[in-house]
Every structure is written in structure tokens, then in C-alpha cells.
Amino acid sequence: MIIRLTFAYLLMIMGAFFAIVTVIGLIRFPDVYTRIHAGAVVLTISAVLVCVGSAIYVWDFLLSLKILLVGGFFLFSNPMATHAIAKASYKRGIALPVEKTIDEYSTYLRRDSE
Amino acid sequence: MRQKIYTFLSLMIVWIIFAGKLTWDVFLVGGAASLLVSYFFSDMLFRKMSLDNNVFTHLKKFCLIIAFIPVFFYEAFIAALKVSRYAFSRKLDLNPGIIKVKTHLIDVTAITLLANLITLTPGTLTVDFDKSERCYYIHWLDVETKEEAETRKALLGRFEKWLEVIYH
Numbered sequence: 001m002i003i004r005l006t007f008a009y010l011l012m013i014m015g016a017f018f019a020i021v022t023v024i025g026l027i028r029f030p031d032v033y034t035r036i037h038a039g040a041v042v043l044t045i046s047a048v049l050v051c052v053g054s055a056i057y058v059w060d061f062l063l064s065l066k067i068l069l070v071g072g073f074f075l076f077s078n079p080m081a082t083h084a085i086a087k088a089s090y091k092r093g094i095a096l097p098v099e100k101t102i103d104e105y106s107t108y109l110r111r112d113s114e
Numbered sequence: 115m116r117q118k119i120y121t122f123l124s125l126m127i128v129w130i131i132f133a134g135k136l137t138w139d140v141f142l143v144g145g146a147a148s149l150l151v152s153y154f155f156s157d158m159l160f161r162k163m164s165l166d167n168n169v170f171t172h173l174k175k176f177c178l179i180i181a182f183i184p185v186f187f188y189e190a191f192i193a194a195l196k197v198s199r200y201a202f203s204r205k206l207d208l209n210p211g212i213i214k215v216k217t218h219l220i221d222v223t224a225i226t227l228l229a230n231l232i233t234l235t236p237g238t239l240t241v242d243f244d245k246s247e248r249c250y251y252i253h254w255l256d257v258e259t260k261e262e263a264e265t266r267k268a269l270l271g272r273f274e275k276w277l278e279v280i281y282h
Contacts, residue, residue, distance in 0.1 A: 021198040038197060041197075046194075069131055
């Protein structure tokens with residue numbers, strides 16, 4: 001009982017920590033693409049961790065399964081949304097990467113980067 | 115037909131989980147809704163179900179996917195810790211870039227799953243997939259090497275092996 005609750009709290013605290021990381025990353029990173037890494041991808045991990053933690057916390061079969069299903073939907077839908085944002089903002093030229101060491105996508109789109 | 119039955123069953127399971135109880139009214143409403151959906155959109159959930167009729171292979175695939183989840187979660191957790199190290203470092207020392215990585219995978223579902231897995235591990239982000247050359251364009255937060263083989267190993271390595279076993 002106590003072990004289960006501590007494990008649940010541990011997972012939820014880790015999720016909260018990653019949520020804080022998300023906010024700090026959103027403020028500090030330089031351009032759209034690096035901000036997506038923090039703002040969408042780390043957030044997914046944090047949301048799923050909180051979901052798993054609360055599923056262990058309630059420990060009721062159907063309710064836990066429901067919460068886990070919500071976490072699963074996070075895992076499915078969030079990468080699609082991030083991918084769509086990144087592709088659209090690159091192809092339309094809304095925001096191009098500011099800092100970069102290498103950019104092979106611009107040659108694929110036949111766009112002169114330099 | 116078989117495709118439709120499988121779609122109906124999986125929709126019903128999801129509905130019962132979301133409803134949270136098993137009474138007649140819940141069962142009837144869910145049954146009607148999933149009957150309609152599975153009649154019209156069954157080809158979107160399971161593709162090529164009629165090609166191999168062996169139930170055992172599907173079961174094996176399902177078990178492998180379930181076994182894959184902890185492995186994936188460990189990787190994602192480690193990568194999230196890496197990104198948080200960047201976020202907390204005093205001087206922002208990133209060198210981001212978009213690189214091109216080729217893949218062996220042929221199955222469409224496997225390609226989609228691999229793209230999702232790459233996006234979900236923080237630090238890498240799939241921007242686009244080129245169908246004619248079979249390569250991903252991946253935005254990497256910290257480009258370590260520009261060598262083709264080494265980037266493949268660093269980014270795709272373990273995931274691609276798993277997916278090759280599952281969708282051989």
C-alpha cells in the first residue's frame with residue numbers, strides 16, 4: 001500500500017518536473033524548431049508520466065485502464081501535431097531555423113539556404 | 115468482413131473502458147455507434163487483414179508491440195533528461211540542424227510508427243518523409259556527427275531493429 005502510493009507520487013513528481021523543464025525550455029531556446037522539442041515532446045513525456053502515476057494512485061481496474069487509455073492517446077496524437085507544425089512552418093517559410101549547423105531539408109525542397 | 119469484425123470488437127472494448135460500467139443501455143448505445151463506424155471506416159484501422167489469415171502471427175505481433183513499450187519508455191525518459199540538461203545549462207550550447215537519414219522499412223505502418231517514435235524521443239523531431247528515396251528528414255537538437263552511418267546508428271538504431279522484427 002505505502003510502496004504503491006510512494007511509487008505513484010514519484011511518477012507524478014517526475015511528470016511535474018518535466019512540465020517545469022518544458023516551460024523553461026520554451027522561454028530559453030532560440031527558434032521554433034528547438035522550442036518544439038521542449039514545448040511538445042517533453043510535455044508528452046510529462047503528461048504520460050502523470051497519467052501512469054494517477055492510474056497507480058487510484059488502483060481501480062476500469063478507472064486505471066481509462067486513465068492509461070488517455071495517456072495512450074497522448075502518445076498517439078502529440079507526435080502527429082508536432083510533425084504537422086514543424087513541416088508547415090518550414091514549407092510555408094513562416095519561421096526558418098535561426099541557428100543551424102547543417103540543413104539538408106532546404107536542398108530537398110530546392111531552396112537556396114546560403 | 116473479418117476486418118469489420120475486428121474493428122467492431124476493438125471499438126467496443128475502448129467504449130466499455132471509457133464508459134466504466136457494463137449495463138444494457140451502455141452496451142446498446144456503444145454497439146450501435148461502433149456498428150456504424152466499423153461498417154463505413156473499417157479499412158482505416160486494420161490494413162491488409164485478408165492477406166495472411168493466420169491468427170497466431172497477429173497475436174505474436176501484438177505481444178511484441180506490448181513488450182516494446184517499456185523499452186521505448188526507458189529511451190524516451192533518458193532523452194527527456196538530456197533535453198532538461200540543455201534547458202538548465204547556464205550557457206545555451208546547442209547546435210541544431212536538419213539531417214537526412216535513410217531507412218530499410220517497407221511497410222507503411224512501420225514507417226509511420228518509426229516517425230512517431232523518433233518524434234517522441236526528445237532531441238529529435240521528424241520533419242518530413244521522402245517517399246521516392248525512403249529517407250526521413252530529422253531535426254536534431256545537438257548534431258554530433260554528419261557521417262551517414264553514425265547518424266543512423268545514433269537515431270534509428272534500436273527502434274528500427276524492433277520494427278523490422280515486428281513487421282518483417
